[in-house]
Amino acid sequence: MNTVKEKSVTRTIPVGNVPVGGGHPVAVQSMTNTDTRDVRTTVAQIRKLEEVGCEIIRVAVLNMDAAKAIAEINKAISIPLIADIHFDWRLAVAAMESGANGIRINPGNIGSLEKLKKVVDKAKKLGVPIRVGVNSGSLEKEIREKFGGPTPEALVESAIRNTNLIADMGHEELKISIKSSDAMATVDAYRLISRRTDFPLHIGVTEAGGLIAGTVKSSVALGALLMDGIGDTMRVSLTRDPAEEIIVAYEILRAVKLRHRGPEIISCPTCGRCDIDLFSLARAVEERARKIPQPIKLAVMGCIVNGPGEAREADIGVAGGKGKGIIFKGEKILKKVDEANLLEEFWKEVEIVLDEYDRKHPDIQR
Ligand code: SF4
Incomplete structure (x- = not known):
């Protein structure tokens, strides 16, 4: 409703x-x-x-x-x-x-x-x-x-x-x-x-x-x-x-579902299962997302156990492991990456998603 x-x-x-x-x-x-x-x-x-x-x-x-x-x-x-x-x-x-x-x-x-x-x-x-x-x-x-x-x-x-x-x-x-x-x-x-x-x-x-x-x-x-x-x-x-x-x-x-400008970021509050610095990663993703008008969904999740499942609907997601993380799309794991490279590797995938979005929506107003 x-x-x-x-x-x-x-x-x-x-x-x-x-x-x-x-x-x-x-x-x-x-x-x-x-x-x-x-x-x-x-x-x-x-x-x-x-x-x-x-x-x-x-x-x-x-x-x-x-x-x-x-x-x-x-x-x-x-x-x-x-x-x-x-x-x-x-x-x-x-x-x-x-x-x-x-x-x-x-x-x-x-x-x-x-x-x-x-x-x-x-x-x-x-x-x-x-x-x-x-x-x-x-x-x-x-x-x-x-x-x-x-x-x-x-x-x-x-x-x-x-x-x-x-x-x-x-x-x-x-x-x-x-x-x-x-x-x-x-x-x-x-x-x-x-x-x-x-x-x-x-x-x-x-x-x-x-x-x-x-x-x-x-x-x-x-x-x-x-x-x-x-x-x-x-x-x-x-x-x-x-x-x-x-x-x-x-x-x-x-x-309130009236306008959808820019990425929606789904991120977890973290709990004892999180082994990476998720707060810094989420903040960095938010920073980069600010200037993007495309309304894609990004997930930044604390752990591999629950992260991908809880953020299944995201267009692209990242989830933490022990000193490492995964980048996932739906149920599929695209990459495993060291924590130090997580942001840059994730962002490469985000850019691919943005290109796909632009191809599907050539008339989007910027
Ligand atoms: S995604 Fe993992 S780390 Fe984040 S709150 Fe859920 S269980 Fe905890």
């Missing part, structure tokens, strides 16, 4: 060359942590993110120089760029004039309706979509007071009010995010808003934490939402290298 519900029907908006909403694949986003004015460093980080599958990138625009730098950055990258702006409407306008493919604002902190209208008019004229981003930390005072805090209902009220403001100004290429750092509040808020709007939803848990806490919170909240069919773009927010956000996002999408 497939427990993932039919995707909620949202309208489609174009974010650069990525269609968002309307049943299109959930697009994976991240945000740079560089100084946007430093074009070289920012481009280098975005390219690294592209390599691991980032599909939309957001950059912080803190001042005019950053807004202007977008023009140069955009020339050197191939994914849509969203300008993230707080408080200053002029930065939003400048970022769009520099070629931003989208802007993220919280209309509540842009200052006044007049200023918001200037931003919306420019977005409409240039066909730039706007993400209305409401966060528990930046909720309007009167809404916070009305609901007694940043409750899910409060976040939804703020998002609906601000989205309607922009839509009433005549621009409907909108996307909404209502993030909280509380996983359960995030789920409740998105469930509520998905019943009240057909604008695409960008989902994420904000300030989720480091690798372990952030991954767990994001997996619980985003996993639940995705299984409900909610979410058109997603960001896993981690206090880490943004590349890790992308890796975790694709693992969540794989777990």
Whole structure:
């Protein structure tokens, strides 16, 4: 039985060359942590993110120089760029004039309706979509007071009010995010808003934490939402290298069977039967697998006794012995190799599997 519900029907908006909403694949986003004015460093980080599958990138625009730098950055990258702006409407306008493919604002902190209208008019004229981003930390005072805090209902009220403001100004290429750092509040808020709007939803848990806490919170909240069919773009927010956000996002999408990018690695926790340094081997395999888009299955198992049996469905696997290991495909042992050469010999076989995959799937998108 497939427990993932039919995707909620949202309208489609174009974010650069990525269609968002309307049943299109959930697009994976991240945000740079560089100084946007430093074009070289920012481009280098975005390219690294592209390599691991980032599909939309957001950059912080803190001042005019950053807004202007977008023009140069955009020339050197191939994914849509969203300008993230707080408080200053002029930065939003400048970022769009520099070629931003989208802007993220919280209309509540842009200052006044007049200023918001200037931003919306420019977005409409240039066909730039706007993400209305409401966060528990930046909720309007009167809404916070009305609901007694940043409750899910409060976040939804703020998002609906601000989205309607922009839509009433005549621009409907909108996307909404209502993030909280509380996983359960995030789920409740998105469930509520998905019943009240057909604008695409960008989902994420904000300030989720480091690798372990952030991954767990994001997996619980985003996993639940995705299984409900909610979410058109997603960001896993981690206090880490943004590349890790992308890796975790694709693992969540794989777990809920919505997208399958990159190898799935089946590896055992090890036990007393394991006689090799499996943790290092598994880590090295994970490292190498990061830049591979083909959704093959790799197994990295601790022992010959149970490993091949437990990882029978893998396309190619490695299992440890005493100072040695085997490389196996299904039930067949292809090679016995000394532990020191295990990674390199295994990888040669992985490359053969990748070639086979490419021959069978010549149309795969990279
Ligand atoms: S594959 Fe072998 S080493 Fe790994 S957990 Fe199973 S029995 Fe233990």
